Amino acid sequence: MSRVGxxxxxxxxxxxxxxxLELIGERWTFLVIRDAFYGVRRxxxxxxxxxxxxxxxxxxxxxxxxxxxxxxxxxxxSPPRDEYVLTEMGRDLWPALLALASWGERHLADGRPRxxxxxxxxxxxxxxxxxCPACGDQVPPESVEMRPGPGAESTREDPVSxxxxxxxxxxxxxxxx
Amino acid sequence: MSRVGxxxxxxxxxxxxxxxLELIGERWTFLVIRDAFYGVRRxxxxxxxxxxxxxxxxxxxxxxxxxxxxxxxxxxxSPPRDEYVLTEMGRDLWPALLALASWGERHLADGRPRxxxxxxxxxxxxxxxxxCPACGDQVPPESVEMRPGPGAESTREDPVSxxxxxxxxxxxxxxxx
Numbered sequence: 138m139s140r141v142g143x144x145x146x147x148x149x150x151x152x153x154x155x156x157x158l159e160l161i162g163e164r165w166t167f168l169v170i171r172d173a174f175y176g177v178r179r180x181x182x183x184x185x186x187x188x189x190x191x192x193x194x195x196x197x198x199x200x201x202x203x204x205x206x207x208x209x210x211x212x213x214x215s216p217p218r219d220e221y222v223l224t225e226m227g228r229d230l231w232p233a234l235l236a237l238a239s240w241g242e243r244h245l246a247d248g249r250p251r252x253x254x255x256x257x258x259x260x261x262x263x264x265x266x267x268x269c270p271a272c273g274d275q276v277p278p279e280s281v282e283m284r285p286g287p288g289a290e291s292t293r294e295d296p297v298s299x300x301x302x303x304x305x306x307x308x309x310x311x312x313x314x
Numbered sequence: 315m316s317r318v319g320x321x322x323x324x325x326x327x328x329x330x331x332x333x334x335l336e337l338i339g340e341r342w343t344f345l346v347i348r349d350a351f352y353g354v355r356r357x358x359x360x361x362x363x364x365x366x367x368x369x370x371x372x373x374x375x376x377x378x379x380x381x382x383x384x385x386x387x388x389x390x391x392s393p394p395r396d397e398y399v400l401t402e403m404g405r406d407l408w409p410a411l412l413a414l415a416s417w418g419e420r421h422l423a424d425g426r427p428r429x430x431x432x433x434x435x436x437x438x439x440x441x442x443x444x445x446c447p448a449c450g451d452q453v454p455p456e457s458v459e460m461r462p463g464p465g466a467e468s469t470r471e472d473p474v475s476x477x478x479x480x481x482x483x484x485x486x487x488x489x490x491x
Binding site: 152153154155156157158160161162163164167168171205226229230232233234235236237238239240241242243244245246250251252265266268 | 329330331332333334335337338339340341344345348382403406407409410411412413414415416417418419420421422423427428429442443445
């Protein structure tokens, strides 16, 4: 992250939180990362699920790739098709994702969780932290199954929304190529 | 949080993370909250420390007060002066703040932490989570002393930046009225 990049928006904010926000605090960017944790990999699936303008999604993915948060992988040559997956740096956002989502569930929802994060090792339910309250393990996202919670109310019919009505292991591809 | 408010930007994103981001994912808003954890309370101090336009700061603080994240308190009547402090809902962002700041330190800085978060109970150093790695306690922000780390390089001369060059207990007012 260059000082020039920082200077654009947070000049003088020599703080690692400011740097993190410069990269992922933008409108939509964190939702792209959320969807990547859910297993979304294809441009068209991000687009259909997030309802964001094509050009904005393209620019956000490009930025995340340049910053090292996501990786662009060719999965088909003819016609050429790429998918986007979280790098290790991106997967390290897991605690931040859980913390923010949990705060939203607690303070901005109606008390009925929309999504449950279940530790596949022991069946414990994560809330707000990767530390499993049941067994005490630090749980990585690949050991978590996301299930619709009692507050789930999806009426969307895009492929991602439909797939997420069933339990799904995080980071596993959500739709078939 | 009304559905109308949500609809503006994240239409159809029935997710608590989306709701959280609609409120605090905006450019600058999380830095206002960070400064409030540091003990900044006065409009002029936020303004001097964050270098953001006066109208934008005013609008962000107003939004945070309306949403219940911050509270506006009259501390002087003549002339009238208000301060802004985190509510319980705002203080609940503590795990998210630590998680994001820690991610920034790990991936976007040079490896030398800019700020250290020390548990006053036992001297343990928090990194990324409110759970103290030394004693295992869940540490609330009011039990944390922030100290400049080896990567601190502040050259700013506003009152907040100067005060933060010394150890400071989180949430305690940073400057005198």
